[in-house]
Each structure stands twice: as structure tokens, then as C-alpha cells.
Amino acid sequence: MKKLFVFGGTGHIGQGLVREANSRGYTVVAAARDLASVPDIDGVTWQAVDASNPESVKAAVKGSVAVLASVSGRKSGHDSVPAIAGLLLDMLPEADVQRLLWVGGAGTLEVAPGLQVIDTPDFPAEWKPEAQAQGEALAVFRDSRSSVNWTYFSPAALIEPGERTARYRVGDDDRLLVDGEGNSRISIEDFAVALIDEIDLVRYPRKRVNIAY
Numbered sequence: 001m002k003k004l005f006v007f008g009g010t011g012h013i014g015q016g017l018v019r020e021a022n023s024r025g026y027t028v029v030a031a032a033r034d035l036a037s038v039p040d041i042d043g044v045t046w047q048a049v050d051a052s053n054p055e056s057v058k059a060a061v062k063g064s065v066a067v068l069a070s071v072s073g074r075k076s077g078h079d080s081v082p083a084i085a086g087l088l089l090d091m092l093p094e095a096d097v098q099r100l101l102w103v104g105g106a107g108t109l110e111v112a113p114g115l116q117v118i119d120t121p122d123f124p125a126e127w128k129p130e131a132q133a134q135g136e137a138l139a140v141f142r143d144s145r146s147s148v149n150w151t152y153f154s155p156a157a158l159i160e161p162g163e164r165t166a167r168y169r170v171g172d173d174d175r176l177l178v179d180g181e182g183n184s185r186i187s188i189e190d191f192a193v194a195l196i197d198e199i200d201l202v203r204y205p206r207k208r209v210n211i212a213y
Helices: 012-023 054-061 080-091 125-143 188-201
Strands: 003-007 027-031 045-047 064-069 099-103 110-112 149-155 158-160 169-171 185-187 207-212
Touching (some): 054 080, 064 080, 080 099, 080 125, 125 207, 149 188
Parallel strands (some): 099 149
């Protein structure tokens, strides 16, 4: 079976990725800070990996068809988010891994020309450091000359646990996707479907995309 390595697999979105990949026949190995508190998911292997250490990362991802990363910086500091993005872009080719799927944020999507979500009046101040860190990570991807085939996934403005319908829309023009009522939302389950679909279909190489209903 094909191996996927997941960074951030214990978070809410990360667990969604792990479960979706596992259900679709991938051999899933996921990094965890504390192996004593990982979720119990049949068939998933958890591994202690220092995501800031190049050699640790290289050894962990070896043999993977793709790496998925869902990192927030809430525990390690927001500066770690763009730093980890850069490290993965540098180290994955050395480990012979050519695919990287990154869970980003919605803050740098535009709601109108020149107006990003993060700059709208209702954007919570406490979310700004994380959104800014993800914006810096996006710049790292776009400026990179790495040979890695990456895709940066921005979820809808609202992402939360819900139903797996396997239906979603994809936007690739930096605009926030909204439905007919002006809402931007996606379930974690369907967001995970979109990421695992991209591994199989390779539709958006070296692009940032937005996933929403």
C-alpha cells in the first residue's frame, strides 16, 4: 500500500486527514508530540518526529508518496509555521518525496479586490497571528524553487466537524468561495476528502486553492 505521512495529525483537521486517508487504503504514518495521547485509529502508526529538525523530518517521510501538513503554531509559536513550510520544501526532495499538501488558512483570501478576510472588520483579533503565519507560509511556497509538487489548501471561512458528503467546490483565484446565501463553510470531513482526492488526481500543482460548499 502507498504510504502517506501526516504532520499535525492529532489536531481536529489533522485527524480528519488521517481518518480519510486511512479509509481509502493508504498506509498512514502520523507525527505526534505526545505518543501517549494520540487518537486510537485502527491501522494508523504514530511516530515522534521533531518537525523543526531536518534529519528527523527526512527520516520520517522516507518512502511516502505524499506528505500532508496541518500545523498551526499554537504550541510551537507562529514563527514555526512558515519555518516548517520551508523545511519541508527543502527536505522532501532529499527524501525522494515529491508531493506536499499543506493545510493553510482562509485569512489571505479576498472577499473583494484588494480586501483580504483578515482585514475585514469582523475578523477576530485573536485569530490574526495564526492567519498572518499562514500568509507567510503561503509566501514561502510561492517564492520557493523547490522541485516539490505542492498544493496549499485554504479551507472555507468556517470549517468544523460535520458530515462527509464527498461534495465540495474548489476555487483557485484567491477569492473566498461563498454559497448562494453568502456563507463560506466546509466540514472537516469534506475538506479531508478534497485533500486526499488531490493526491490521486493531481489537479492543482503548485497552487493555492480554496475548498468550500
